[in-house]
Amino acid sequence: MTTGTGALTGFGAGDGRDLLNRAIEAHYEEMVAAASGGGRPRSAALDIVHDLYVKLAMRPEALADTRSLGAFLRRAAANLGVDRLRRERFEGRLFSGTDDEAAAVPVESAAPYHAFDAERRIALLKRAIAELPPRRRAVFVLHRMHGLTPGEIANRLKLSRNMVDRHLRRAFTHCLDRLAEFD
Incomplete structure (x- = not known):
């Protein structure tokens, strides 16, 4: 060798x-x-x-x-x-759109039976978030619950911006996959 x-x-x-x-x-x-x-x-x-x-x-x-x-x-x-x-x-x-742009997209009003599913969906999302690895969960919660930007999260958690973006992508995908299983 x-x-x-x-x-x-x-x-x-x-x-x-x-x-x-x-x-x-x-x-x-x-x-x-x-x-x-x-x-x-x-x-x-x-x-x-x-x-x-x-x-x-x-x-x-x-x-x-x-x-x-x-x-x-x-x-x-x-x-x-x-x-x-x-x-x-x-x-x-x-992912070029902002949360405000996404919220501005009109949606059809939900059927009445969807209101009954809301609690189950929330419970499902809570479980999906709890399933995330600790670092990914922290990034997700800081972004979605506390409104921090990926740059702010990177500074706070001593991660690279790319790693924060990767954690966010994977967290969103995980949550969407769990919701798709529900539907």
Whole structure:
């Protein structure tokens, strides 16, 4: 097994993780620079490199046929950065409206029997919120109940803005999935 640029063969999961750790240490700043493409702030690039490390740590055998770890890691960081930029742009379009705009959309009046379901729906939403992991629940409650912006939540909970957005998306999706099961 080599740790530099030669082909990698015959290593176990522990060897792969050791190799990954050494490679990340050796090429960290190069990966951050590659992930910073498109004028992305350093904090976002650091998040990308972290996410890449987590993905590779779950599958260290992915490094087995790599000839140049540095080139592989730089390319992977750049690709992950491009993927994240595309997702952020998509989400920006998807979630571009404000709560006030959403409230201004007219709705048909509910049928009388829906009033009976209101208590069950509220109980279902309370359970759905309680099912969320603690950090995601805190982000959700701060945003929906206390009206904090994602930036304010990021500062208060010492999270990146991307992580706050991710928690909010997943919390909303979870609650909507639970409501869909009800309907």
